[in-house]
Amino acid sequence: MGFLDSVLKRNSELEWLFDLDLAFDTSHRAYLKKMALETCINFIGRTISQSDFRFMNNGKRQLNDWHYLLNVRPNTDQSAADFWQKFIYELIDENEVLVILSDNNDLLIADSFTRVEYAVYPDIFKDVTVKDYTFQRSFKMNEVIYLSFNNEKLTKFMDGMFDDYADLFSRIMETSMRANQIRGTVSIDATQSLNEENRTKLQTFIDKLFNSFKNNSVAIVPKLKGFDYNEVQDGSNNGKSIEELTKLKRSLIDDVADILGIPSALIHGDLSEYETSIKAYVKFCVGPLVKKISDELNAKLIDKTEYLNGSRVEVRGVTEKELIENAEAVDKLVASGVFTRNEVRELFGAERSDNPELDKFVITKNYQSADSVEGGESE
Known part of the structure; x- marks a missing residue:
């Protein structure tokens, strides 16, 4: 490392670029993954948040406490729209979601919990934590609203794909930065000896020259005798890398949307296929989610006798x-x-x-x- 240290010390800009290259890959991995998941999951969450939850008895709507909790204010800190959007996000992102009813009759979405499974008895949820508070009691399955999304956690399932996309994204970005970087040559009068002092002064001047070009749209540099700077133009890129980056990000979102059942035309706002896409979206993406939610609410909020006598929880307004x-x-x-x-x-x-x-x-x-x-x- 002695030789590398000496090179970096002689050129502060090279040292800065070296450090940036080390951190570049990790930051863009997180960016790509977050972008794709946020775009697709929030799209579904905004749709479900528009639902109208109805307690029906023989075809007549019943207004009760559950109606207020599910449609107006589930708890002291969330509106119904915020609650259901977070509900869907947790369900898809974490592959499961747990909702408990507190002693104050607030519906709370658990941030973390431990599930103890039994073969013939109801499962139990322990260490249920909401924000910074952990409940000391345990909750039985018939006391909570619990849904699972798939057999495999979405983020775990897609980690390999995200890594491949991130590597490709980083390579295209590096190529674009290299093709569009400022390049120049410096000629000096060779008759002067480049001792340590002169070399330091020269390097300091070059650093200032570089910064003036990098940080200012207009830069004026004095022309010195024995010192000639010439910038090298490279037009080989012609903006192709930016177009490739856009296509890559779009392709990543398309892959996530396909897994979740969202037509990609809806995600990108393609109105030419709107009618066909919205039908497919409702039938294959939103419809199954609404069915999961309505089945769970009917099983947990209405007992068997009431259900057989015509009581229902219906989720309307989306499908x-x-x-x-x-x-x-x-x-x-x-x-x-x-x-x-x-x-x-x-x-x-x-x-x-x-x-x-x-x-x-x-x-x-x-x-x-x-x-x-x-x-x-x-x-």
């Missing part, structure tokens, strides 16, 4: 189609006599009406048999 955009289809469903108007209201996420007329089947003459339609004048 239903837009009513106004499908007005013509609504008319066809009712006019053909296939659905009542109350049934159509439920299909589009609206509550049933108390008007008994909306429970009757309506049919137009266009859908009656030919024999039942009167036509022409009687003789």
Whole structure:
């Protein structure tokens, strides 16, 4: 290291660049991984946070404490939208999420916990920690809301892919920086002896010259006799590396989106494929998540007897189609006599009406048999 130390000491800029190169790879690994996960997971979280949680009894909505907790204020520090967005983030990022009900009737998302599994008895959750507080008691499975996402933790599953992308990203970045770096040659009068003092002065002047070019958009340097600086232009890159970096980041997000079931066109805002993408997104990504949540809420918040008697927890507002955009289809469903108007209201996420007329089947003459339609004048 003696030779390397002497080289670095003679050129402070080279020493700085050497240190930067050592830290470059690690920082961009974290950047790429965080960027892809945040983009995709938060996209799903924002969608689920718009859900409307309804406690239904024989088709009628019931307003109770659970309605307030799930739709308005789950706890003292979070709104319902913030709560469900964090809920989805923990579920996907950590592969599981645990929600407990505190003694103050607050719904809290656990930051960490230990699960003790049993074969024939309910599992127990110990060391449940929320923020900086660890609960001393244990929670049984039937006392909590617990969901798992996949068989494997997402970040663990994707570590190998992220490493490969980070290596490729770093290589492209290095190539781009090298192609666009300032390069120049310095000519000096060789008749003067370069002793230690003169060499130090020369190096100091070159350092100042370099910094003036690097830190200022306009730099004025005095022209000295016996000292000539010429900058070397390198136009071989032509901006290709920046385009490659953009494509690489987009490709990484696409891979994460594919794993989570999000059409990449939605992530990148491609409106040309919006209708097809939103249908696939609702059916294959959001729909299964909504089903997981509704199943867990029905199992934990409603007992078996109440469920069999018509009580339900329904998650609405995400998977239903837009009513106004499908007005013509609504008319066809009712006019053909296939659905009542109350049934159509439920299909589009609206509550049933108390008007008994909306429970009757309506049919137009266009859908009656030919024999039942009167036509022409009687003789």
